[in-house]
Amino acid sequence: MSVSSETSVEDAVICDADFHNTVEIETLLEYVEDARVERKVRTFGVPRQSSPWSPNYARKVEDGFHALGRARNREEIVEAKASMSVDTVVVNPNLGSTLSASQWDVVKTELVRAYNTFLIEELADPSAGIYGTVLLPQWDVEESVREVRRCASHDGVVGAQGYYTGTVRFGESPFDALFDELTARDLPLALHGGGYSLFDRLQTYNEAVTFEWPSMAIVNVLNMIFSGVFDAYPTLTVLLQEAGVNWIPFVANRADEMYQTGPDDVQFTERLFERDQTYLERLPSEYLFRNFYYTTQPIALPNEGRHAEAMLEMCDAENTFVFSSDWPHSTTDLPTWLFENPKVSERMRRKICHENAAEVFGL
Amino acid sequence: MPTVVLGSSEEFPEGEGVPVSVDGTEIAVFNLGGTFRAILNNCPHKNLPLDPAGSHQLGAVLGAVDEERCTIQCPWHNLEFDLESGHNPVLDRALPTFDVTTNDADEVVLEY
Numbered sequence: 001m002s003v004s005s006e007t008s009v010e011d012a013v014i015c016d017a018d019f020h021n022t023v024e025i026e027t028l029l030e031y032v033e034d035a036r037v038e039r040k041v042r043t044f045g046v047p048r049q050s051s052p053w054s055p056n057y058a059r060k061v062e063d064g065f066h067a068l069g070r071a072r073n074r075e076e077i078v079e080a081k082a083s084m085s086v087d088t089v090v091v092n093p094n095l096g097s098t099l100s101a102s103q104w105d106v107v108k109t110e111l112v113r114a115y116n117t118f119l120i121e122e123l124a125d126p127s128a129g130i131y132g133t134v135l136l137p138q139w140d141v142e143e144s145v146r147e148v149r150r151c152a153s154h155d156g157v158v159g160a161q162g163y164y165t166g167t168v169r170f171g172e173s174p175f176d177a178l179f180d181e182l183t184a185r186d187l188p189l190a191l192h193g194g195g196y197s198l199f200d201r202l203q204t205y206n207e208a209v210t211f212e213w214p215s216m217a218i219v220n221v222l223n224m225i226f227s228g229v230f231d232a233y234p235t236l237t238v239l240l241q242e243a244g245v246n247w248i249p250f251v252a253n254r255a256d257e258m259y260q261t262g263p264d265d266v267q268f269t270e271r272l273f274e275r276d277q278t279y280l281e282r283l284p285s286e287y288l289f290r291n292f293y294y295t296t297q298p299i300a301l302p303n304e305g306r307h308a309e310a311m312l313e314m315c316d317a318e319n320t321f322v323f324s325s326d327w328p329h330s331t332t333d334l335p336t337w338l339f340e341n342p343k344v345s346e347r348m349r350r351k352i353c354h355e356n357a358a359e360v361f362g363l
Numbered sequence: 364m365p366t367v368v369l370g371s372s373e374e375f376p377e378g379e380g381v382p383v384s385v386d387g388t389e390i391a392v393f394n395l396g397g398t399f400r401a402i403l404n405n406c407p408h409k410n411l412p413l414d415p416a417g418s419h420q421l422g423a424v425l426g427a428v429d430e431e432r433c434t435i436q437c438p439w440h441n442l443e444f445d446l447e448s449g450h451n452p453v454l455d456r457a458l459p460t461f462d463v464t465t466n467d468a469d470e471v472v473l474e475y
């Protein structure tokens with residue numbers, strides 16, 4: 001039987017837009033320039049997340065973060081992507097998520113710089129299908145811009161990496177300096193979840209992982225839309241990673257409904273006030289489908305076929321989804337679902353597997 | 364009951380799974396300290412293969428093989444299956460299991 005390139009996992013072209021490489025402290029320290037930071041990190045390790053939740057709580061396995069292994073260098077990344085029949089990965093280190101939700105800004109900034117140097121010198125390699133995003137020290141916008149300027153010309157760097165957490169709001173106007181830089185370079189902003197800090201008094205890790213990241217992502221999506229980020233930067237592309245997708249129809253409809261009920265609200269956001277703009281240029285849902293892309297893991301499609309089909313359609317999956325695995329975490333989604341689910345058409349599969357990623361990252 | 368010789372027992376390392384295909388059915392065979400067990404090689408969670416359970420890859424042990432309890436944990440998201448009954452308590456359903464023995468020539472033989 002002949003297998004067309006669009007119907008088998010092995011033969012299809014697949015890009016994974018949320019693949020986690022592991023950076024060990026010793027490796028990182030080779031690139032840390034400040035002796036004080038080096039001493040501190042050598043003694044105390046990387047600043048810890050203030051999050052009370054760890055995937056290890058809910059699992060029988062010891063290490064939910066590394067359930068499928070550790071990819072510390074190019075060779076291990078190549079091996080890991082081959083294990084999933086993935087051709088291209090955009091790496092996003094576990095480290096970034098940790099730092100986004102921890103303390104000690106000066107130390108964190110130095111570690112981010114160190115990682116970015118490691119990324120461009122040792123990891124990113126388009127000929128091996130390894131791309132990366134430059135980590136943003138998002139707690140310091142000026143420094144974030146400097147990092148983009150320092151690293152973005154490397155041909156393996158295809159975007160900037162931030163994290164939606166319980167405390168950051170990407171709609172705030174100081175981020176304009178970053179958006180200026182990204183749009184001038186035609187680079188997307190990838191935003192991944194970081195930490196669990198939105199809700200108190202949860203009882204289980206399962207509650208946290210089911211709902212905290214989608215919630216923190218939605219908070220940031222709405223914050224950016226309603227504060228006019230995409231009126232000021234219509235070409236800015238944001239890739240939401242690991243935020244879930246099934247909320248997209250609800251947020252689209254609810255945000256439009258609310259906006260139409262109370263449109264005068266938006267003029268008092270800093271950016272729109274400054275621009276003397278009373279209303280958004282589009283309905284909130286239009287930005288949601290125009291400026292945002294969404295990585296697929298956790299896909300959590302309904303089992304019932306017609307519900308899955310409706311969900312994919314309501315999310316405009318064909319034009320907005322970008323495949324991701326979340327390798328090597330215990331929550332990994334392999335690309336198999338795209339090939340086994342009869343509700344995923346060949347065209348949709350092709351777009352989700354690699355064409356949308358090519359569009360977002362300019363691959 | 365038809366039987367099929369799967370190979371010499373040396374081809375089935377202890378504590379690991381080996382994928383075999385018998386008349387189009389994909390089966391994972393596990394060597395639990397010299398005793399062999401076989402289960403349908405398809406985890407119902409996301410239809411992924413069970414045979415990598417217990418293997419060492421890229422600095423991690425994928426899933427687990429527990430000789431004493433005669434169970435495996437799926438290498439992908441760690442659902443646990445009893446290799447005798449095929450049962451998983453979370454999904455409350457059982458995968459088909461198969462009898463496996465060794466013959467006088469120290470070959471692994473599957474009954475199906």
Ligand code: FES
Nearest residue numbers: 406408409437440
């Ligand atoms: S595929 Fe087996 S637990 Fe997920």
